[in-house]
Amino acid sequence: xxxxxxxxEAKGDEPRKATxxxxxxxxxxxxxxxFAVTAVGLGKISEHAIEKxxxxxxxxxxxxxxxxxxxxxxxxxxxxxxYARQEDVRLVLGAATQAARDFLPRTAVLLGAGxxxxxxxxxxxxxxxxxxxxMYGGRVPSRCTFTGYPAVVSVRPNAFAVAPxxxxxxxxxxxxxxxxxxxxxxxxxxxxxxSKGKIDLMEADSIVTGxxxxxxxxxxxxxxELAAALGGAVGASRSVVDAKxxxxxxxxxxxxxTVSPKxxxxxxxxxxxxxVMGMDTSGVILAINKDPNAIIFNYADYGIVGDVMExxxxxxxxxxxxxxx
Ligand SMILES: Cc1cc2nc3c(=O)[nH]c(=O)nc-3n(C[C@H](O)[C@H](O)[C@H](O)COP(=O)(O)OP(=O)(O)OC[C@H]3O[C@@H](n4cnc5c(N)ncnc54)[C@H](O)[C@@H]3O)c2cc1C
Numbered sequence: 001x002x003x004x005x006x007x008x009e010a011k012g013d014e015p016r017k018a019t020x021x022x023x024x025x026x027x028x029x030x031x032x033x034x035f036a037v038t039a040v041g042l043g044k045i046s047e048h049a050i051e052k053x054x055x056x057x058x059x060x061x062x063x064x065x066x067x068x069x070x071x072x073x074x075x076x077x078x079x080x081x082x083y084a085r086q087e088d089v090r091l092v093l094g095a096a097t098q099a100a101r102d103f104l105p106r107t108a109v110l111l112g113a114g115x116x117x118x119x120x121x122x123x124x125x126x127x128x129x130x131x132x133x134x135m136y137g138g139r140v141p142s143r144c145t146f147t148g149y150p151a152v153v154s155v156r157p158n159a160f161a162v163a164p165x166x167x168x169x170x171x172x173x174x175x176x177x178x179x180x181x182x183x184x185x186x187x188x189x190x191x192x193x194x195s196k197g198k199i200d201l202m203e204a205d206s207i208v209t210g211x212x213x214x215x216x217x218x219x220x221x222x223x224x225e226l227a228a229a230l231g232g233a234v235g236a237s238r239s240v241v242d243a244k245x246x247x248x249x250x251x252x253x254x255x256x257x258t259v260s261p262k263x264x265x266x267x268x269x270x271x272x273x274x275x276v277m278g279m280d281t282s283g284v285i286l287a288i289n290k291d292p293n294a295i296i297f298n299y300a301d302y303g304i305v306g307d308v309m310e311x312x313x314x315x316x317x318x319x320x321x322x323x324x325x
Contacts, residue, residue, distance in 0.1 A: 003087055004035040007080065007094035007104070008053055008060070013046040015053055017203040018095030018157035023056035025160040026093065029124060030058055035090070039170070040083060042076055042177075043068030054172065055165025065177040071099055072186040077106035079177035084111060089150055096154035096258065097202060108152040115152040116144045118258060120159045120281055137254075137273045138280035156281065157202045158260040194249065199233040201250065206232030206263040209252055209279070210240060213268020213289065213308055217245035222312045223267060229319040235259065235279075237269045253278035268308040271296025288312065 006023055009016045019039075029035040039057035041050065043065070053060050063079045076099070084092050084107070092107060094100040096118045108115040116131040120141070123130035128145040131153060135142045201207060208227045210220055220234065227234045236246035238253055252259055254274040264282035268289065269275060276299055279285070287300035288311050297303045304311050319325070 001033065001036045002091075003089040004029065004037050004091045004093065005080075005084055005087070005089050006037060006039045006057065007092070007100060008039045008041040008045065008049070009095060009097055009099060010041070010045050010049040011200065013048045015049045016095060016097065016157075016200075017162065018097060018155075020052070020056070020162050021157065021160040022093055022095055022155060023053065024163035025122075027056045027163070027166065034124070038087070038089075040080065042079055043071070050172065052165065054170045055168065057170045058168075059171045059173060061173045061175050063175050063177045065179045067179040067181060067184060068177065070188040070191070072184050072188065073103040073106055074184045074186060075179050076103040077110055078179050078183055081107045081110035082177060083175060084150060092150060092152045094152075094154050096156050098257075100154050104152050104154050111150055111152065113150045113152050114146050114148065115154070116146075117154045119153055119155045120260070122153070122155070134277075134281060137277040156258060156260050158205075158262070199231075201233045201235055201252070201257050202259055204233035204259070204261050206230040206265070207235050207252070207259055207261045207279075207282075208232060208265040208267060208312075209235035209237065209269060210246075210267050210308075211237040211269025211275075212239040212243070214240065214245070215268075215309075217243075219309065220245060222309070222316070226265070226312055226316045226319070229316050229323060229325045230263070231325070232261070232263070237272075237275050239269075266296050266300070267312055269296060270294050271299060 008019050026037045030037040037057050038059045039053045040061050042063045067075045119131045119133050121132040131144045208223045210223045223234045235252040236250040240246050241251045254277050258278045260281045262283040264279050264285045266287045285300045286302045287296040288304045292305045
């Protein structure tokens with residue numbers, strides 16, 4: 001049977017939701033007998049995360065090496081490529097998170113493989129297999145195929161649904177990578193943990209993003225309240241980050257994060273193409289802008305022409321009434 005690797009990324013003790021999405025999707029392939037699925041974790045990974053992953057994959061391989069304790073693109077790519085080569089795998093899959101976007105292309109280079117990045121759908125049953133990825137700022141969904149294997153694929157978070165873990169319990173294996181120290185060019189000086197309990201923007205089901213129309217950092221409290229009522233996260237346009245109203249970590253767009261939540265609320269932002277490329281595959285887009293001609297309305301499923309300072313609190317109050325959050 002052909003082999004497929006899924007790179008497992010964890011946040012704290014938990015596997016990332018985007019990893020579980022991939023494992024949920026690929027478990028169907030394993031059940032159908034079309035692929036043997038191995039989940040691969042690098043360096044430190046908690047027992048709890050491993051247990052969760054074993055409910056989805058045929059095998060979990062922990063690649064061990066002291067040089068993998070801290071993330072470096074060189075160490076991760078060398079270790080993953082070495083394991084993929086040894087196992088003669090057909091596909092290496094990872095969620096298109098910040099880290100995976102950094103090291104999966106390097107992994108592809110080491111394997112001499114092609115890469116399809118930020119994929120939003122996969123035609124597993126197509127011959128040859130097809131991979132859909134948005135191009136030209138999301139204006140064109142391109143359908144790619146590979147002419148040779150192995151191949152590397154990164155998948156946009158929220159592209160696949162999370163299924164509950166099954167009754168299976170895959171096999172646990174450790175594999176020593178033997179990463180060469182002289183290949184590591186990155187030095188980790190310090191690690192900053194993001195605040196606990198903050199919902200990850202790339203994995204949130206709903207996002208409320210504020211633009212320059214929010215006028216000041218303190219007005220983002222209005223968006224925090226709306227996001228809390230939705231159980232979602234707050235994003236920012238680049239103008240907002242440049243003005244230091246929000247952290248760079250919150251930025252959505254070409255030079256920020258690519259997100260694909262079920263609901264995206266764009267509040268007081270114009271809809272510049274560099275922003276839209278990071279959110280246009282969202283399920284439902286609601287734009288709030290006082291300018292009826294704002295470009296963002298061209299991408300929105302629903303639009304409210306009005307002042308964010310009035311519309312957002314009214315929405316929050318109504319939601320709280322209905323949901324009791
Ligand atoms: C290489 C490159 C990369 C970039 N990467 C990114 C990126 O990753 N992410 C990103 O966002 N941008 C990015 N940009 C910048 C991008 O081109 C835009 O400049 C930016 O997105 C504009 O931010 P904005 O919509 O918040 O501000 P503006 O364009 O100034 O829009 C503000 C909007 O708020 C509305 N408004 C004002 N007051 C109110 C109110 N009271 N109520 C309701 N609406 C109101 C206005 O009508 C206007 O539409 C990039 C640019 C370049 C060149």
